[in-house]
Amino acid sequence: MNSFYLILGSEAALADRALTKLTAQLKDEKCEISTLFAADAIVGDIADALAPSLFSERRGLIIRDLQDLPEDSKDEVTRYLDSPDPTMTVVFVHKGGVKGKALLDAIKKLKPEIIACEPIKKEAEKEEFVRNLFLDLKRKATPGAITALVGALGNDLRELQSAIGQIAADAPAGTIDEVMIDKFHQGRVETTGFDVADATLDGNLPAALIALRSALETGTDPVMITSAIASSLRSLAKVSGANRGVKSFELAGQLGMAPWQIDKARRQLNRWTPAQIADAVGAIALADAQVKGAASDPIYALEKALTRIAQKG
Numbered sequence: 001m002n003s004f005y006l007i008l009g010s011e012a013a014l015a016d017r018a019l020t021k022l023t024a025q026l027k028d029e030k031c032e033i034s035t036l037f038a039a040d041a042i043v044g045d046i047a048d049a050l051a052p053s054l055f056s057e058r059r060g061l062i063i064r065d066l067q068d069l070p071e072d073s074k075d076e077v078t079r080y081l082d083s084p085d086p087t088m089t090v091v092f093v094h095k096g097g098v099k100g101k102a103l104l105d106a107i108k109k110l111k112p113e114i115i116a117c118e119p120i121k122k123e124a125e126k127e128e129f130v131r132n133l134f135l136d137l138k139r140k141a142t143p144g145a146i147t148a149l150v151g152a153l154g155n156d157l158r159e160l161q162s163a164i165g166q167i168a169a170d171a172p173a174g175t176i177d178e179v180m181i182d183k184f185h186q187g188r189v190e191t192t193g194f195d196v197a198d199a200t201l202d203g204n205l206p207a208a209l210i211a212l213r214s215a216l217e218t219g220t221d222p223v224m225i226t227s228a229i230a231s232s233l234r235s236l237a238k239v240s241g242a243n244r245g246v247k248s249f250e251l252a253g254q255l256g257m258a259p260w261q262i263d264k265a266r267r268q269l270n271r272w273t274p275a276q277i278a279d280a281v282g283a284i285a286l287a288d289a290q291v292k293g294a295a296s297d298p299i300y301a302l303e304k305a306l307t308r309i310a311q312k313g
Helices: 012-028 045-050 071-082 101-108 123-136 143-153 157-170 178-185 192-201 205-217 222-240 248-255 259-269 274-294 298-310
Strands: 004-008 032-037 059-064 088-094 113-116
Touching: 004 012, 004 101, 012 032, 012 059, 012 088, 012 123, 012 157, 012 248, 012 259, 032 045, 045 059, 045 071, 071 101, 123 143, 123 157, 143 157, 143 178, 157 178, 157 222, 157 259, 192 205, 192 222, 192 298, 205 222, 205 298, 222 248, 222 259, 222 274, 222 298, 248 259, 274 298
Parallel strands: 004 088, 004 113, 032 059, 059 088
Antiparallel strands: none
């Protein structure tokens, strides 16, 4: 690997993907990986992290949100740039703009591998992003499926990430086609199901019920709501078994989730136990069967499930 990488740009979804791939490469090289958030750095943190290893082992340092690095820590980076350690790979993550530009220019003089993460606006670029996300999850999608998904959710790349993770996990083996996309998203933007899911898992029952009524009034199929809640519960279950000391971007490839999804699940897990997650999974499975025809009043069944999950039984 190169000694320096610069992930540059304001599109968080692209930065997350780039960081996940670089972390996987570092792990493949048996690197010891450390991560610093620039805003939290105090004097000496970066110098210590960049100090030569006594054992000459391969190491990697990721400095996130470089634009927020305090002034009194910047010279620790510039001193290192003058005499880099050949056993160290440094990944700088910067959101772009003028903040921290002098340090950014100093890094660029060393000709790091720059990974551009500027906002994507062209449909063709969004489709390429979707295609690559499916490939990251070892799934293939037809051109029609990719076009349909971008048409439904293309205004929010993180929403696209979430949808792709759900579809890749739930779709049968084989190539994902447009019929599958229509099944999951009904050819329209289905963010409201996840709004209901977020409020429910956060334990905010009033907000969950309001979001549910709003979703139903705007034509969201109840099945899409149970699917969104089930997907969120699966995320909780996956993350609950992961070591909390491991950074989210390091877990992303292993769990098949975006780092921001892992961070959200970790926040939600603060109020959940494994037994409560299991109970919620049972409740939403029952509700799913009921909204598909097993109940005379599917909306009441859905409200009952939301209440049980939000109140954790």
